[in-house]
Amino acid sequence: MDTIIVGGGAAGLAAALTLGRARRSVLVFDTGEPCNRFAKNAHNVPGADGLSPREINAADRACLRAYDNVLIRDVRVESVRIADGVFVVETHGGSSVAPTLILATGVTDMVPLRPGFRECWGSTLLHCPFCHGFEFADAATAVIVAPDEARSLVARLSAWTHQLTVCTDGQPLDADDEALFAAVGVAVEHSGIRSIEHRDGIMTAVVFDDGQRLPASVAYGRFPMVVTGPLPEECDVERTPLGTIAVDHFGATSVHGLFAAGDCASTGIRSITESRSSGQRAAYGVFHTLLEQARQ
Ligand SMILES: Cc1cc2nc3c(=O)[nH]c(=O)nc-3n(C[C@H](O)[C@H](O)[C@H](O)COP(=O)(O)OP(=O)(O)OC[C@H]3O[C@@H](n4cnc5c(N)ncnc54)[C@H](O)[C@@H]3O)c2cc1C
Structure with missing residues (x-):
């Protein structure tokens, strides 16, 4: 094998x-759990706008059938180690070895365990207005965000709706932001959030600790995310301040x-198109590394 790719999502x-x-030999391992699997439809994807994440992934896989030198194995990579300058990848089925490796395992969103959050994630509790905002234009919208991120997210969301309520989930908001939101008609709720009320993932209200309800048909949430799996630690790679893998x-x-x-x-945009682009750039990086190795 010339390269092993861990993760068969967009990247x-x-x-x-x-x-x-x-014409490099490629082995892809994939467990089939992309982060967008909770969404019914994917948007803002040229050529595939509105298809389901599963359909887009199936089309990406179908393209690869034309290349006998690309193999996909639907199994988890359990560990990676470097031995004598090559990467040794272990699955329950055995070991595979290659001089180059691409980690494309995605991230895991740490969606709160409070009632309704996970049920609505990807359908009416959203991470990104560019992906899903058009479908909720002018809707009553809750913004569940850390206070220091509220101002920039509200400014962005105003392109999709002016019916915005910032929910600080019990954290204090900066006085300047408070004044700004009051001036532009953005409501603020300071109480802790108890749950999201919904029917089959379709949000009806945000419910606060004191029992008050904020009727809303959609919310944007900014939650922590972690790189999926232990492989970056095992390879001892440098991280970005966000905790993602630092790359050139x-x-x-x-x-x-x-x-x-x-x-x-990623340190910025999370999207299918962006991930495809960085996957392609990493492939160029691998290609040139393989050429260098062949010259030595
Ligand atoms: C709810 C939600 C909705 C979204 N909607 C949109 C949208 O509408 N439009 C848009 O452009 N973007 C959307 N995004 C963002 C987009 O989905 C991501 O940016 C993109 O999927 C990232 O691609 P990736 O290949 O890096 O990771 P992923 O797509 O997450 O794929 C990673 C793959 O690696 C596999 N994997 C992980 N660990 C291992 C292992 N140890 N061994 C083998 N396989 C492993 C996983 O199973 C998975 O298949 C959405 C994101 C979320 C969370």
């Missing part, structure tokens, strides 16, 4: 396509031969 499959077409423009990490792409290496 991993884009990398596999580029390397497959470059071509996806190279601090470990020679190890690349990362997609959400797990």
Whole structure:
């Protein structure tokens, strides 16, 4: 194998396509749990707007069938180690070895365990207005966000709706922000949030600790996220201040031969198109590393 890719989401499959077409031998491992699996439809994806995440992933996989040099195994990578300059990848089925490796495992969103949050995640509790805001234009919208992020998120959301209520979930809001929101007609709720009221994931209200209800048909939530799985730790890669894997423009990490792409290496936009793009750039990085290794 020339390269092993851990993760067959948007980033991993884009990398596999580029390397497959470059006639490198590629082995992709995937557990089929992309972070967007909770959403019924994906949007803002050129050529696939409105398809389900599953349909988009299936189409990405279908392209790869044309390349005999690209194999996909639907199993979890349990561990990765570096031995004698090569990456040794362990699954329950055995070991695989390659001189280069791309981590494209995505991130896990730490959606609160409070009632209604997980049920609504991806359908009416959203991470991104560019992906799903159009479907909720002018809707009564709750903004569940840390106070220091409230001002910028509210400014952005005003492109989609002016019916906004900032929910600080019990945290104090800066006095300047409070005054600004009052001036532009954005309501603020300071109480802790007890739950989200919904019917089959369709939000009807945010419920506060004191029992008050804020009727809302959608909420945007900013929750912590962590890189999925233990592999970056095992490879001892450098991280960004956000905790994602630090990479250069071509996806190279601090470990020679190890690349990362997609959400797990993102410091900004999280989207399918962005992940495909970083997957492709990591593939170029791998390609050139393989050429260098062949010259030595
Ligand atoms: C709820 C939600 C809705 C979204 N909606 C949109 C949208 O409408 N439009 C848009 O452009 N973007 C959307 N996004 C963002 C977009 O889905 C992500 O940016 C994109 O999926 C990231 O691609 P990725 O390949 O980095 O990771 P993922 O798509 O998360 O894929 C990672 C893959 O790696 C696999 N994996 C992880 N660990 C292992 C392991 N150890 N062994 C084997 N496989 C492993 C996982 O099972 C998964 O299949 C949404 C995100 C969320 C959370």
